Amino acid sequence: MGVYLLVVVGATASLTDAAAACSGWPVCGRPLDFSDPALLVALSHRLVAALVGLLVLLAVVRGLRGSASRRVKGALVGVLALYPLQVGIGALVANSGGVGTLPTAHLLVGMGIFTGIVVALAWTLEEETAAFDNEPHEADDPEPARSPEAVTPLKDRPLAARAKATIWAYFQLMKPRLMWLLALVAAAGMALASGPGLSIQTVVYTLTGGVLSIGASGTFNHVLERDIDQKMERTAKRPLATHQVPVRNALIFGFALTGISLWVFAQVNLLVAALGLTAILFYSVIYTLILKPNTVQNTVLGGAAGALPALIGWAAVTGDIGLPGLALAGVIFLWTPAHFYNLALAYKDDYARGGFPMMPVVRGDALTRKHILWYLAATLIGASVLGTVTTLGWLYALTTVSLGGVFLWAVVRLHRERTTGAAFRAFHASNAYLGMLLLAIIVDALVL
Secondary structure, three states: OHHHHHHHHHHOOHHHHHHHHOOOOOOOOOOOOOOOHHHHHHHHHHHHHHHHHHHHHHHHHHHHHOOOOHHHHHHHHHHHHHHHHHHHHHHHHHHHOOOOOHHHHHHHHHHHHHHHHHHHHHHHHHHHHOOOOOOOOOOOOOOOOOOHHHHOOHHHOOHHHHHHHHHHHHHHHOOHHHHHHHHHHHHHHHHHOOOOOOOHHHHHHHHHHHHHHHHHHHHHHHHHOHHHHOOOOOOOOOOOOOOOOOHHHHHHHHHHHHHHHHHHHHOOOHHHHHHHHHHHHHHHHHHHHHHHHHOOOHHHHHHHHHHHHHHHHHHHHHOOOOHHHHHHHHHHHHHHHHHHHHHHHHOHHHHHHHOOOOHHHHOOHHHHHHHHHHHHHHHHHHHHHHHHOOOOOHHHHHHHHHHHHHHHHHHHHHHHHOOHHHHHHHHHHHHHHHHHHHHHHHHHHHOO
């Protein structure tokens, strides 16, 4: 995380000013004005780089002297070789004032060092834990346990209870747990694109259309998976699995939500409406019918559904698809496996009952845990790229480093403990990371 801190600081717009404020290396080539924030950033960056360099050296020495495998030692040696190169490029950046392609090279080498450390960590954890659980999984109990309340027909309930249960059932069809995060993604996309096109009306229409389109996608997912939901304890109480809502009514509800959401999106612009329709079709048809039941990469490819709100938010303000919007969508896409594989580990029995080829069911827990770490590292790199192509500043940098560290800690604990509780801890840490990152984007872009 120390290396990642340096990468993120290097990716933020403030570093360019810092290089100009402290030209020269290892000391600044002009009198120091400690009231200049850019100068303090530059000096802090060099101090942290020295401390992180010491940590890297200690980690490499310990790895080479220990019982790690040749591939782990090879990754550490690569890191050790890249660090002096990174320092040298940093000196050139300082002497040149941060102009030209040198800052990009500096950033890329930093990402290479971070990647090398993560690779060594992943291989080390894999070698320590893979022998325990790296086999395909079959459900211990072929049928989930259901409580009598879960299948109580609505018609047998008192009128007031029936009305309340009916409203709640239709609300559940909309998958409300997905709404807050995906709406936050769209809001972050709008914040990044903040300009003349960002108005209260645009925000209201975009978020309203987003909530309705998520509801439509969730409803169609409930309809298409209703038989499988009955086999899984996690989903056995869903409204269609328990026959609380007729399939015909659910379809009417889903198509009504689709039509209204597209109309609302169209009040913003036609590109937003087209992206909204794409999101509904992708989640309802491509993911639910094609990817989820047929490929172990369903979670990875399905991440596109969660990434589309970032493009919707950007397009709502600008009317096009820009690089920052694509970068934010990339972060969401990479985060999805690092997030959802934790849930797949916790509910692997359920997914085995449902016949879904989820990673822990098909490839085993150990490989799944390694992939969580891979995608976490990719997410963090993606977040640094987003900082490079935008003007996000210190709040964004602090959030991705601190919450990224918490996420990494939870994933390492998952490798060590290998329990359902550890999987849920990592799952919640992933939610906290992305939620706080999106909030930081909004505040950094609109307030700071």
